[in-house]
Amino acid sequence: MPVEFLTDEQAEAYGKFAEEPTRPELERFFFLDDEDRKLIAKRRGDHNRLGFALQMCTVRYIGLFLEDPLAVPWQVVEHLAAQLEIEDVSYVKEYTERLKTAYEHAWEIRDAYGYHPFEDQAQGRRFRAFLHGRAWTAHAEGPKTLFDHSVGWLRRHRVLLPGVSVLARQVSEVRTIAERRLHTTVAKAAHRADPALPGDLVATLKTPEGRCWVRPRHWGRRRAGPVSWPG
Known part of the structure; x- marks a missing residue:
């Protein structure tokens, strides 16, 4: 399955x-x-x-x-x-x-x-530290790639692989934590830049009930950076 x-x-x-x-x-x-x-x-x-x-x-x-x-x-x-x-x-x-x-x-x-069971506490802490670090520094990696890197780390450090569902579940949990941390970091940075910015961004997602979403004119102005014209 x-x-x-x-x-x-x-x-x-x-x-x-x-x-x-x-x-x-x-x-x-x-x-x-x-x-x-x-x-x-x-x-x-x-x-x-x-x-x-x-x-x-x-x-x-x-x-x-x-x-x-x-x-x-x-x-x-x-x-x-x-x-x-x-x-x-x-x-x-x-x-x-x-x-x-x-x-x-x-x-x-x-x-x-010197092989260690996956349940070994010391090795478990080292593995979780690796997993959190990888998930945080390589946001573009999908879960399968992170899963493969996890298998490689365990093999290199002679930690016996657990069941596939156990390892997959840990990868998913750590990616979720990393995503929440990234969201919080970006939200704080936006608030520091402009306290009204987070609220303005959320407001662009709201539409009157029963109407199709149309991109507000100011969205393009917020997203676009400075423009340099030739000449």
Whole structure:
């Protein structure tokens, strides 16, 4: 179902592999360094090593742990298997036979790499500060753009993504606050410039009942700036 300003397709694609990662993305998010390999080497069996690697790289790329750790493009599985020198990639299908294992691995990865739950109070304050600042300084951005920037911030700071409706609701609330703040700021500035200006502007919006609105002559004079004539 749609989530406020998101379409059905956008909401459905959130927190998933919407498409196969590009080659640069594979090299950035799915490359196993020495620290990664040390953790992976503690697993017993190729299926556990490959499954652990999948969860480790998926949370880097998407920003959360998937309910089904194997819900990834096969290209990703093959890319990790090649780095781990696992010839039979089909072994990975055994990884979810014991769900508790995948769950325990996710917790270990979270602790080892410093991922935070979205409910973490300290991270929550930092995120809200970012969100308010972005909404205030980038008024021209639509809610979807602000939503995308929010996802990027959470991923960069290793805060696990919340449900799509939770994040969309926060974005909407913060944009509403920013809009009210902007309205108040403009109204105060107009009043300082001319105490009668706010009332005059409101008066231009009023029309006699049953009549069409016609732009008053003085509206153009208020809106237009100084004119410089040639010659």
